[in-house]
Amino acid sequence: MDEWDKLVMKTYCRPYSFQQQDGCKDPGSFRFLVPSPAADYLRDAVPEKVNHSTRGVSFAAWLARDPKQKLSNPNEQDDYCLEMWWERNFYPDIQMVANDLHAKGLLEEGSYTINIDW
Numbered sequence: 001m002d003e004w005d006k007l008v009m010k011t012y013c014r015p016y017s018f019q020q021q022d023g024c025k026d027p028g029s030f031r032f033l034v035p036s037p038a039a040d041y042l043r044d045a046v047p048e049k050v051n052h053s054t055r056g057v058s059f060a061a062w063l064a065r066d067p068k069q070k071l072s073n074p075n076e077q078d079d080y081c082l083e084m085w086w087e088r089n090f091y092p093d094i095q096m097v098a099n100d101l102h103a104k105g106l107l108e109e110g111s112y113t114i115n116i117d118w
Contacts, residue, residue, distance in 0.1 A: 008097055011101065015087055033112075
């Protein structure tokens with residue numbers, strides 16, 4: 001999992017934690033194929049509150065937002081909250097990321113497994 005997160009953060013210069021997505025993933029394995037059809041989120045925004053139940057944004061919205069832009073919630077202005085919001089609320093579909101990494105030549109075609117162990 002760390003290798004996947006590091007690749008995504010290095011490539012896109014955005015906070016990212018696969019394990020933190022979808023309400024925090026339990027330990028286990030996540031398998032995916034590259035390339036493969038993806039279901040991009042239709043939302044361009046989510047509430048700017050850490051751990052809000054609305055999660056996931058379109059790949060384009062994720063790329064467009066400045067990762068240093070503070071949250072509008074006055075109680076969540078520190079950098080820790082901002083990073084956690086990106087990791088837990090403001091993230092794209094993993095297959096969208098995987099397909100883009102493949103298109104950039106950074107991920108070979110094939111089958112992948114992310115081991116979630118924390």
